[in-house]
Amino acid sequence: MINLATTILAGILLEPMNIPTNAASLLWALPICIGIAVVYKAVKLEDNQLSLKPFIVETALLVATIIGFLILVAVVLLIIASLAWR
Amino acid sequence: MAAYKSRGKSDNIVIAGILSWLIPGGGYFYLGHTRRGGIACVGICVLFFLGVALGGIGSVGPNYHKLWFLAQILSGLPAIIGTLLEHYKMSVGTGRGIDLGQLYTGVAGLLNLLCLLDVLHRCQNDGAAEAVVSKKGRN
Numbered sequence: 402m403i404n405l406a407t408t409i410l411a412g413i414l415l416e417p418m419n420i421p422t423n424a425a426s427l428l429w430a431l432p433i434c435i436g437i438a439v440v441y442k443a444v445k446l447e448d449n450q451l452s453l454k455p456f457i458v459e460t461a462l463l464v465a466t467i468i469g470f471l472i473l474v475a476v477v478l479l480i481i482a483s484l485a486w487r
Numbered sequence: 488m489a490a491y492k493s494r495g496k497s498d499n500i501v502i503a504g505i506l507s508w509l510i511p512g513g514g515y516f517y518l519g520h521t522r523r524g525g526i527a528c529v530g531i532c533v534l535f536f537l538g539v540a541l542g543g544i545g546s547v548g549p550n551y552h553k554l555w556f557l558a559q560i561l562s563g564l565p566a567i568i569g570t571l572l573e574h575y576k577m578s579v580g581t582g583r584g585i586d587l588g589q590l591y592t593g594v595a596g597l598l599n600l601l602c603l604l605d606v607l608h609r610c611q612n613d614g615a616a617e618a619v620v621s622k623k624g625r626n
Contacts, residue, residue: 417542417584418542420584433591436531439529440526440534
């Protein structure tokens with residue numbers, strides 16, 4: 402059982418994952434946004450706000466803001482690229 | 488007495504700083520902010536291990552990209568263990584796996600730097616607050 406767990410863990414951690422360079426791979430930005438929001442809010446919030454509900458609400462707001470601005474930057478870059486291709 | 492207090496305070500800052508670098512969230516645990524430390528520890532470690540899962544252990548270490556390694560090493564013990572295990576890497580892989588792995592582990596290190604700076608700031612503030620309280624007590 403321990404050998405099996407070690408083999409699975411080694412397989413996950415030693416071999417790099419083959420992620421294709423397509424549009425769906427952009428979704429890998431989501432976990433990093435969530436991670437940044439969680440740690441940033443853990444640092445920033447006051448002690449009395451560090452309970453479950455306010456923490457989740459604040460983190461979800463920050464994740465939504467980051468993703469919103471990523472989409473905004475993508476749209477601006479798309480407009481610039483389309484203008485440059487004309 | 489004042490010299491002893493100030494030496495104790497600077498010792499605390501050094502210990503909190505080293506703990507905060509080595510163990511993600513360790514500085515908060517040392518200062519008694521256990522909930523804050525727990526959230527920071529889980530957040531940084533999950534990001535780091537997700538990065539290793541994406542890019543393989545070969546994405547951590549100075550051999551692949553030196554600038555990213557500067558960010559990765561800020562996450563302390565996970566990055567040190569990753570660097571020591573780097574020679575176990577099996578293949579380079581294709582696609583975005585390695586790039587994403589470096590990004591995740593690098594961001595984990597930079598978030599640990601944010602925690603470290605916050606711990607040092609809290610140490611200073613706590614020391615200043617203690618000084619004010621002791622001054623008021625004497626008056």
